[in-house]
Amino acid sequence: MVVIFLHDLPMATGRTIHNLALIGFMGCGKSTVGHMVARDLKFRFVDTDSLVEERAGISVAEIFRSEGESVFRKLEKEVISDLAGKQELVIATGGGAVINPENFESLKTHALLVCLWAKAESIHERTKHQKHRPLLQREDPLGVIRQMLTEREPFYKQADVIVNTELRPQREVVAQVRHQFEESIKGTSGFAKD
Numbered sequence: 001m002v003v004i005f006l007h008d009l010p011m012a013t014g015r016t017i018h019n020l021a022l023i024g025f026m027g028c029g030k031s032t033v034g035h036m037v038a039r040d041l042k043f044r045f046v047d048t049d050s051l052v053e054e055r056a057g058i059s060v061a062e063i064f065r066s067e068g069e070s071v072f073r074k075l076e077k078e079v080i081s082d083l084a085g086k087q088e089l090v091i092a093t094g095g096g097a098v099i100n101p102e103n104f105e106s107l108k109t110h111a112l113l114v115c116l117w118a119k120a121e122s123i124h125e126r127t128k129h130q131k132h133r134p135l136l137q138r139e140d141p142l143g144v145i146r147q148m149l150t151e152r153e154p155f156y157k158q159a160d161v162i163v164n165t166e167l168r169p170q171r172e173v174v175a176q177v178r179h180q181f182e183e184s185i186k187g188t189s190g191f192a193k194d
């Protein structure tokens with residue numbers, strides 16, 4: 001089933017949409033879908049985790065291990081704030097990025113916020129063999145995912161658009177995200193203008 005919720009239409013708030021930002025929990029497909037949408041829109045794809053890694057010179061997992069989560073969050077905030085003023089980007093954000101309201105508000109000034117949504121069980125299935133996400137390297141990953149998803153849901157649900165990725169082929173999710181972006185900039189004087 002396709003479930004799309006539309007909130008707070010961007011044009012109604014006077015925002016100018018230059019970019020598309022994908023938000024949502026780990027393992028919902030933000031990077032994969034983001035790459036494909038960027039290719040379709042002929043936008044540049046950026047991933048905030050990769051930007052953090054470039055800045056730090058080490059992987060996200062290493063930052064968590066050697067510096068702690070707070071250092072990662074500081075770098076994440078910096079790279080997100082640097083994206084303001086950029087255009088024609090598809091931005092995949094880390095799953096915890098928009099839990100900080102400053103990151104959410106910053107992205108909202110220039111990007112349509114699209115949340116990719118999945119159930120805890122599906123997220124667990126998709127991530128259980130992966131090792132690069134420090135927050136999921138715990139004894140009861142499904143329990144951790146359930147708890148974090150419940151805590152984060154109110155933040156994710158503030159997105160402009162929520163696209164349920166359950167039981168849908170990825171190309172449909174990509175088409176839906178692209179459609180939502182194109183609709184959001186329709187009838188404006190041009191998304192790349194101030």
Ligand code: S3P
Pocket residue numbers: 024025026027030049060093094095096097132133134135
């Ligand atoms: C995190 C998600 C990760 C990464 C970091 C923390 C989170 O990104 O930013 O491990 O807090 O949910 P992905 O959502 O791309 O896995």
